Amino acid sequence: MHQAPLRxxxxxxxxxxxxxxxxDANLKKIVNIHKLSxxxxxxxxHRLQPPDPLCITLxxxxxxxILDKNDDEGLSEWFETASNYIHEGIxxxxxxxxDSIEVSVVMILxxxxxxxxxxxxxxxxxxxxxxxxxxxxxxxxxxxEGYEISTRSHAPQVDKVGYFFIKASNETWQPVYCVLIGGxxxxxxxxxxxxxxxx
Numbered sequence: 652m653h654q655a656p657l658r659x660x661x662x663x664x665x666x667x668x669x670x671x672x673x674x675d676a677n678l679k680k681i682v683n684i685h686k687l688s689x690x691x692x693x694x695x696x697h698r699l700q701p702p703d704p705l706c707i708t709l710x711x712x713x714x715x716x717i718l719d720k721n722d723d724e725g726l727s728e729w730f731e732t733a734s735n736y737i738h739e740g741i742x743x744x745x746x747x748x749x750d751s752i753e754v755s756v757v758m759i760l761x762x763x764x765x766x767x768x769x770x771x772x773x774x775x776x777x778x779x780x781x782x783x784x785x786x787x788x789x790x791x792x793x794x795x796e797g798y799e800i801s802t803r804s805h806a807p808q809v810d811k812v813g814y815f816f817i818k819a820s821n822e823t824w825q826p827v828y829c830v831l832i833g834g835x836x837x838x839x840x841x842x843x844x845x846x847x848x849x850x
Contacts, residue, residue: 659672660747661782661786662781663778663782666741666745667741667745668681668748668749669748669755669756669781669782669786670748670749670750670755671785671786675702675705675706678690678703678706679705681747682706682709683709685745685747686745687710687740687744687745687746687747688745689710689711689713689740689743689744689746690706690710690713690714690746691714691716691733691740691746691749691758692714692715692749692750693718693749693750693754694717694718694750695719696718702715712739716732716733718754726754726794727791727797730758730794731765733758733762734758734761734762734764734766735765737759737762737766738762738765753790754790756778756787756788757795760775761795763778764798764799768802771792771798
């Protein structure tokens, strides 16, 4: 994984970065160093500051989502939009999700639930293993658990090839290569770390 230029920038999976209160100056450094194509910014309406136009031109896509303060129910309306945007950015060059710690963490959890079929508990355990405690948030627990249920009920039954994380006996998360054929899951050893989360 790349070395981050900031203490509060964390690579969650390859090409997905979580940031905390990233300034315009640091955003330029992050985009240039990590060659990112997408930036997803969350801001509360009462604290909104227009982004630097130069920052917007540095990436292929810049998305700003304006939220009402402490509106957890309203936040859940953005789960799918944010998850799909993150997924798109990962499969281009890379994506930074930043500004509000709580909101950014929640949206990455929603992404892991939707696109990597993790349960809420699995997604939280994995994400919290990648970031310091100040990123651990109890916000939107009910909404995320409900989102997990809704994504399972609409999950298409299709064959897939890719990498999953499993929890090993030593309590660490390990990648395994999986092939889903006709409803049967085949697991292989020695996956390439560079291709994790390739779905």
